[in-house]
Amino acid sequence: MQCEEWLSKSEKILTDVKEWRKAHPKATFVEIEDEVHRRMMQLEAQLLQDAAQESSSRAWGKDMGEEAPRCSRCQVPLQARGQHARTVQGNGGESVTLLRTYGTCPHCGESFFPPR
Ligand SMILES: [Zn+2]
Known part of the structure; x- marks a missing residue:
């Protein structure tokens, strides 16, 4: 994945969390934490995939x-x-x-x- 893609994915998460927060003004800290964590996991999975791919992509x-x-x-x-x-x-x-x-x-x- 390219740097620009990373930036846009991170920005998307930030925007999504902000919007989610607006839609859930009474969310508790734990709920917010869950929501942030859930989204970060997607980024983490992508990073994991990219990093693992680096070493395996060489045929x-x-x-x-x-x-x-x-x-x-x-x-x-x-x-x-x-x-x-x-x-x-x-x-x-x-x-x-x-x-x-x-x-x-x-x-x-x-x-x-x-x-x-
Ligand atoms: Zn054999």
């Missing part, structure tokens, strides 16, 4: 100049089969979608999502 394969991971059973390099989205759950229960390069072993045909 491997013979064209990438990076050594392919090996099959844990046969120790032969895996063949890259493109990127697949994988959804993981964050600590706060938010789901984050990551792109992982998926590979298959040319020897035994086993499929892998290498952990990177």
